[in-house]
Amino acid sequence: xxxxxxxxxxxxxxxxxxxxxxxxxxxxxxxxxxxxxxxxxxxxxxxxxxxxxxxxxxxxxxxxxxxxxxxxxxxxxxxxxxxxxxxxxxxxxxxxxxxxxxxxxxxxxxxxxxxxxxxxxxxxxxxxxxxxxxxxxxxxxxxxxxxxxxxxxxxxxxxxxxxxxxxxxxxxxxxxxxxxxxxxxxxxxxxxxxxxxxxxxxxxxxxxxxxxxxxxxxxxxxxxxxxxxxxxxxxxxxxxxxxxxxxxxxxxxxx
Numbered sequence: 050x051x052x053x054x055x056x057x058x059x060x061x062x063x064x065x066x067x068x069x070x071x072x073x074x075x076x077x078x079x080x081x082x083x084x085x086x087x088x089x090x091x092x093x094x095x096x097x098x099x100x101x102x103x104x105x106x107x108x109x110x111x112x113x114x115x116x117x118x119x120x121x122x123x124x125x126x127x128x129x130x131x132x133x134x135x136x137x138x139x140x141x142x143x144x145x146x147x148x149x150x151x152x153x154x155x156x157x158x159x160x161x162x163x164x165x166x167x168x169x170x171x172x173x174x175x176x177x178x179x180x181x182x183x184x185x186x187x188x189x190x191x192x193x194x195x196x197x198x199x200x201x202x203x204x205x206x207x208x209x210x211x212x213x214x215x216x217x218x219x220x221x222x223x224x225x226x227x228x229x230x231x232x233x234x235x236x237x238x239x240x241x242x243x244x245x246x247x248x249x250x251x252x253x254x255x256x257x258x259x260x261x262x263x264x265x266x267x268x269x270x271x272x273x274x275x276x277x278x279x280x281x282x283x284x285x286x287x288x289x290x291x292x293x294x295x296x297x298x299x300x301x302x303x304x
Contacts, residue, residue: 050105052092053295054122055158056113058181059204060271063092064292065101071289073099081115085124092125103130110299112137112157112291135302137161137295144301146193155194158291159186163194165294166267169287173260176290177249177283179270181205187256187264195260198252203245203272210237222275245272246279253282 051066056079064074075095080087096102109126111134113119119136126134135141137157145164147155162176163186170188175197178184181204185197203222228243230236257264266283269290277283287293 050101051108051110051296051299052106053292053299054109054111054113055161055291055295056111056115056118056122057158058114060180062292063095064289064295065096065099066292066296069296071292073101074289074292079115079118081117083118083121085121085128088118088121089125089129093129106130106132108132108135108299108303110135110137110295112161112295114156114158135299137298141298142301143298145188148189148193149196156184159184159197160194161291161294161298162186162269163188163294164297165287165290167192168293168297169267169290170265172265173263174265174267175253175256175260177253177266177268177270177273178291179203179268179272179276183245183249183270185252185256187260189260198256200248200252203241203276206245207241224278242276242279245276249276249280250282253280257282 053064053066055062059079060076061079062076065072077091109132111119111122123134126132139153143160143164149155162178166174166176167188173190174188176186180202182202183200187195187197189195222241223238225235225239225242228239230239253266267290268277268283268286269288273286277286
């Protein structure tokens with residue numbers, strides 16, 4: 050069994066694969082200062098809930114945008130799993146040409162999403178990850194990573210709004226009844242949901258035009274299901290896109 054771990058700035062997404070099939074998945078809050086021992090305790094508890102032990106694992110692959118945690122996962126794998134840990138980064142066999150100015154700069158999560166999106170589509174495509182930021186990652190028809198765009202995410206934008214505006218309290222997001230809110234809460238709902246949908250469509254249309262107008266967009270990330278229903282450029286959501294990409298990368302670097 051392969052354990053794939055996507056460490057984001059806000060959440061960590063974990064998936065257990067048997068071959069190509071995802072058997073189980075979990076999410077927990079990312080804590081940048083966590084030690085390998087703490088991570089081992091957290092993972093052991095989650096796996097145990099599904100009747101899985103460290104001895105059942107045959108591989109570990111990690112994508113992390115929090116650099117110190119990559120080292121801690123390597124320590125965890127060595128001390129508790131007796132496994133090597135594949136960290137996505139420079140030097141791995143990604144199977145994808147990276148055609149940007151400085152290939153070493155591409156974030157691990159962005160590369161993983163691009164690989165999974167192209168594996169799904171097999172043609173020109175764009176992965177859109179709704180995480181701490183909103184990442185657009187473009188792939189050419191022949192499977193080369195071309196770069197993309199990064200915009201502020203929903204969560205950090207809401208946090209900034211509520212922290213800096215004394216009379217605005219934190220709200221949960223629900224579908225607005227109209228674009229003209231008749232209360233502060235309704236106005237925020239409309240502004241955030243329709244606003245981010247417009248942002249995604251605006252960037253998406255520009256990227257699609259540069260790609261020749263035939264790109265297929267696949268969304269993933271925690272806020273994808275919240276925003277995508279209000280967009281026109283995205284029709285597909287795959288909440289497991291990053292985990293699938295990690296499995297593909299592990300396969301390409303095994304044996």
